[in-house]
Amino acid sequence: MTDTHTTPRHSLTLLGLGDMGAALARTWLAAGHPLTVWNRTPAKAEALAAEGASVAATAADAVAASALVVVCLLDDASVGSALDGIDLTGKDLVNLTTGTPAEARARATWAEERGARYLDGGIMATPTMIGVPEAGGYVFYSGSRTLFESRRAVLEVPAGSRFVGENPGHAALHDVALLSAMWGMFAGVSQAYALTEGEDIAPKDLAPLLSEWLGAMGFFVGNAAERLTSRDFTSGVASSLAMQVAGSGTMLRTAEEQGVSAELITPYVDLLRRRLTADPAAHGGEDTTGAILLLKR
Secondary structure, three states, X not given: OOOOOOOOOOOEEEEOOOHHHHHHHHHHHHOOOOEEEEOOOHHHHHOOHHHOOEEXXXXXXXXXXXXXXXXXXXXXXXXXXXXXXXXXXXXXXXXXOOOOHHHXXXXXXXXXHOOOEEEEEEEEOOHHHOOOHHHOOEEEEEEOHHHHHHHHHHHOOOOEXXXXXXXXXXXXXXXXXXXXXXXXXXXXXXXXXXXHOOOOOOHHHHHHHHHHHHHHOOHHHHHHHHHXXXXXXXXXXXXXXXXXXXXXXXXXXXXHHOOOOOOOOHHHHHHHHHHHHHOHXXXXXXXXXXXXHHHOO
């Protein structure tokens, strides 16, 4: 987050005042940046007027008010609907709406055809993390590098920034890649707690053990990156694919004994088994990274 005492004030427009949009708006206002806001439900916009925001009656009025236009709406369809027919010539359009990589690329083309520079963003934070540097939130940005560099100071007021390339879809792709890893971790943690539910094992006692173990297993992230780059899945393997598949039976039987569904882990077990059975001699001595290749259609 930028030091607001040394950052020049820049006027901007924000379309969309849901929980995230409102958090962004309040942070820019608190830093002294002139802000015009619009929301489909006017009451949400009016609530910010007392904090110094200028409330536009229409999305077109809001866009006309500033050269920098930030959009934080429900989905890509909402962006198209809100901006339909509005003159974007000469505007810097920063889209912080959650969407897919393909939607971001299409929206970039759409914006550029209408005379705007385009930057897509993926917010890696919850609304409560916005404007709180120590919370560690940040935004992935991709698209126009010149737009990013010229507007970086004001964009970094609510949260830090990480530019991930000129392909407009890469911010969304990074966003979803990280969220996918998070969901996988949540699934594993959920399985662990379900297995011990009803036993004389308090969740609060299991929690530090889970945190410690997951931290120790963090080496897999960098190791997998190196192996996917080199395509060497066999050098320095400590626990082979064959061993992992053999051990998976114990996890599945334990779930059955504990009366716990194995639906969260069986897809991964099935993937490892597929990799092994395709060629046991070739893949048995690998680590598990090679199974990633089976996911790509």
